[in-house]
Amino acid sequence: MLKATLIGNLGSDPDLRYSASGSPLLRFNVAANHRTRTLEGEYQDRTEWVRVTVTGNRAESLSQYLRKGARVYVSGRLEARPWTDRAGSIQAGIEVLADEVEFFNTRAGDDDDRAILAGPAGERRSPVGAAAGQGTGADDVDLEGLPF
Numbered sequence: 001m002l003k004a005t006l007i008g009n010l011g012s013d014p015d016l017r018y019s020a021s022g023s024p025l026l027r028f029n030v031a032a033n034h035r036t037r038t039l040e041g042e043y044q045d046r047t048e049w050v051r052v053t054v055t056g057n058r059a060e061s062l063s064q065y066l067r068k069g070a071r072v073y074v075s076g077r078l079e080a081r082p083w084t085d086r087a088g089s090i091q092a093g094i095e096v097l098a099d100e101v102e103f104f105n106t107r108a109g110d111d112d113d114r115a116i117l118a119g120p121a122g123e124r125r126s127p128v129g130a131a132a133g134q135g136t137g138a139d140d141v142d143l144e145g146l147p148f
C-alpha cells in the first residue's frame with residue numbers, strides 16, 4: 001500500500017454523488033505550490049493538483065463543511081486512476097482514497113473551531129489532537145504560499 005499525506009487548498013467545491021447502491025462518494029481536488037530554482041538561478045512556482053476521494057458517512061458530513069479555498073490536511077492511500085481528457089486521450093493520474101480529512105477554518109472570529117477531523121469511523125473532534133495531546137504535524141508547515 002502507498003500512503004500519502006497532503007496539505008493544500010481545495011480548487012473548487014467538492015462533488016458529492018451516490019453510487020447505484022446508495023453509498024455516498026465525495027471528490028475534490030487539492031492544490032499546493034512548490035517553488036524550485038531553475039538552472040539560471042531564478043525561482044519558479046508550480047502548482048500541483050491531487051484528486052481526493054472520500055467514501056461513506058464521512059463523505060456526507062464533509063460535504064457540508066468543505067468549500068473552494070478551504071485549507072485541508074488529507075491522509076490516505078494512493079491509487080492509480082487513468083482518466084480521459086476532452087480530446088479523448090487517456091491520461092495517467094493518481095488519486096488519494098482518504099482515511100482522514102482535516103480542514104482548517106480561516107474565517108476571522110472562528111479561533112475556537114480551527115479544525116475538524118473526520119477519521120475512519122466518521123467521528124469529529126476539534127481541535128485535532130487536543131484531547132489526546134497529539135498533533136498531526138500540519139502546524140509545522142508554512143501554508144501561506146498556497147494558491148488560494
